[in-house]
Amino acid sequence: MPLPEPLVRLVEELQRLPGIGAKSAQRLAFHILKTPREETDRLADAVREVKERVTYCSVCNNITESDPCVYCRSDVRDQRVICVVEEPQNVSAVEKTREFKGVYHVLMGALSPLQGIGPDDLKIKSLLARIDNGVAEVILATNPTVEGEATAIYLARLLKPLGVRVTRIAMGVPVGSDLEYTDEITMQKAIEGRREV
Amino acid sequence: MPLPEPLVRLVEELQRLPGIGAKSAQRLAFHILKTPREETDRLADAVREVKERVTYCSVCNNITESDPCVYCRSDVRDQRVICVVEEPQNVSAVEKTREFKGVYHVLMGALSPLQGIGPDDLKIKSLLARIDNGVAEVILATNPTVEGEATAIYLARLLKPLGVRVTRIAMGVPVGSDLEYTDEITMQKAIEGRREV
Numbered sequence: 001m002p003l004p005e006p007l008v009r010l011v012e013e014l015q016r017l018p019g020i021g022a023k024s025a026q027r028l029a030f031h032i033l034k035t036p037r038e039e040t041d042r043l044a045d046a047v048r049e050v051k052e053r054v055t056y057c058s059v060c061n062n063i064t065e066s067d068p069c070v071y072c073r074s075d076v077r078d079q080r081v082i083c084v085v086e087e088p089q090n091v092s093a094v095e096k097t098r099e100f101k102g103v104y105h106v107l108m109g110a111l112s113p114l115q116g117i118g119p120d121d122l123k124i125k126s127l128l129a130r131i132d133n134g135v136a137e138v139i140l141a142t143n144p145t146v147e148g149e150a151t152a153i154y155l156a157r158l159l160k161p162l163g164v165r166v167t168r169i170a171m172g173v174p175v176g177s178d179l180e181y182t183d184e185i186t187m188q189k190a191i192e193g194r195r196e197v
Numbered sequence: 198m199p200l201p202e203p204l205v206r207l208v209e210e211l212q213r214l215p216g217i218g219a220k221s222a223q224r225l226a227f228h229i230l231k232t233p234r235e236e237t238d239r240l241a242d243a244v245r246e247v248k249e250r251v252t253y254c255s256v257c258n259n260i261t262e263s264d265p266c267v268y269c270r271s272d273v274r275d276q277r278v279i280c281v282v283e284e285p286q287n288v289s290a291v292e293k294t295r296e297f298k299g300v301y302h303v304l305m306g307a308l309s310p311l312q313g314i315g316p317d318d319l320k321i322k323s324l325l326a327r328i329d330n331g332v333a334e335v336i337l338a339t340n341p342t343v344e345g346e347a348t349a350i351y352l353a354r355l356l357k358p359l360g361v362r363v364t365r366i367a368m369g370v371p372v373g374s375d376l377e378y379t380d381e382i383t384m385q386k387a388i389e390g391r392r393e394v
Contacts, residue, residue, distance in 0.1 A: 003289065004262045006250045010243040016236065018228050024216065030286050031215050032244060033251060033260060039213065040248050044241040046207040047229060051237050053203045054230060063230060065201045089227050092200065 007033065056088075059130070061106035061123050063088040071103045078102045080136040084127065084155065086110045086143055094141060102139070105130065110147035111154060119154065128158060137165040144171045144189075204230065253285075256327070258303035258320050260285040268300045275299045277333040281324065281352065283307045283340055291338060299336070302327065307344035308351060316351065325355060334362040341368045341386075 002008070007029055014025035032040050056062070057069035064070065071077055071091075081102030083094055086109060094100050107122045131138070138159050142148035152168050159166045172190035173182050182190070199205070204226055211222035229237050253259070254266035261267065268274050268288075278299030280291055283306060291297050304319045328335070335356050339345035349365050356363045369387035370379050379387070 004251045004260060006243070006247045006262070007260065010247045013240040013243040016232075016240075017225055019221065019224070026286065027216070028214055029247065030284070033247060033285075037248050040244055043210040043213075044244040046203070046210040047237055047241040047244075050203045050207045050226065050230060051234050054201045063201060063204065065203070087227070088230070089223065 056106075059126075060104045061088070061108055061126070062091050062104055074103075076101075080134055081139065082127075082130065082135060082137070083139045083141050085141050086148060086151070090141065090143075102137075107142070107151065110142055110145070110151040112147045122151070124155070124158070127155070128162070131159065131162045131164050135164050137167060140166065140168045144169075253303075256323075257301045258285070258305055258323070259288050259301055271300075273298075277331055278336065279324075279327065279332060279334070280336045280338050282338050283345060283348070287338065287340075299334075304339070304348065307339055307342070307348040309344045319348070321352070321355070324352070325359070328356065328359045328361055332361050334364060337363065337365045341366075 003011075010029045010032065011022075011025045014020055014028050015022060017025075020028070032043075053065055054063050055065075055067060057064045057067055057072055059068045059072040062069045062071065072079075078101050081100075082105050083100060083102055084105045084107060085091060085094065086107050088106050091104050091106065094104075105123070105127045107124065107127070109117055109122050111117060111119065111122070127138075138155075140152040140155055142151045142155075156166045156168070170193050171186065172193050173179065173186060179187070200208075207226045207229065208219075208222045211217055211225050212219060214222075217225070229240075250262055251260050252262075252264060254261045254264055254269055256265045256269040259266045259268065269276075275298050278297075279302050280297060280299055281302045281304060282288060282291065283304050285303050288301050288303065291301075302320070302324045304321065304324070306314055306319050308314060308316065308319070324335075335352075337349040337352055339348045339352075353363045353365070367390050368383070369390050370376065370383060376384070
């Protein structure tokens, strides 16, 4: 005799989430069954509310509760420097440094011919539309992966003719790591990117 | 500048789920943000509905949409043989064999002094209450772990004086495995439990 239908449905919905397979989905569903009602209601409400209250900034595509986002409407951020990232969560990674005082542009992905993601699937047009005489520099902070690198090269070709300074974040050995365990491509990038001391 | 508050709340709620850490919770939350509204509504509804429609059988504690559950109210199942398992999901594991035709009793856990789970935290009293002259056999199918084994031994001591046949599922080498990779305790159980051929 099969599992109750609402439980089967919950397992199916959980399985759609990234990194959750059939076994994890079943484990989570049984956990939810065991959990007090208030707590599971909070989870269901949180899912609904995040969709209701959080949207994307119409300028930079970062996630925000109000449009434009805090960065785009800020007086203290340098609106002349745009840091380009792949996903909204990458904005947090840059913010954590407390070093960057410019604004952002979220591409919502990276070029990936294998996954059928081309330039028109990314927020590239709206990036180009933001480049005017006021913009001094575009920092390409796409991921240090094949896709991120290809996207950075593609964007650099489009941006340079517009007369803006285009830079790419440095790739090299991560701070605190051990050279012994550094892969050869990272090591190669570290040597390529060496600087005078 | 921090993440929007509804997103932070969703991350917190997701992190309460078993096996979901801070990083996974954030990844899931951003995925939910990106997912179309219909799909995330289906997830939220599934969570609510499972709590509304699925309850525990008042006889055997298995999950069910109607009380008593399909096994306990069945005419074709042998109500004289009770298979004792730790969790509702273990019922599915036994059912998959299509061999067992008796009924179940779900303990809702196993004895674990380390986690502070004693006999009163498990559905042991209701198991003992089910044992009458009609019951021919109790099969102890708790997990082959330290906790499951301790629970089985504890239950056997309580059940045997009631004049019922008490059995324990066999432990040994799993079918399709390789002796080379069998751990020593499993191998020991396999030898202890050897049978005439």
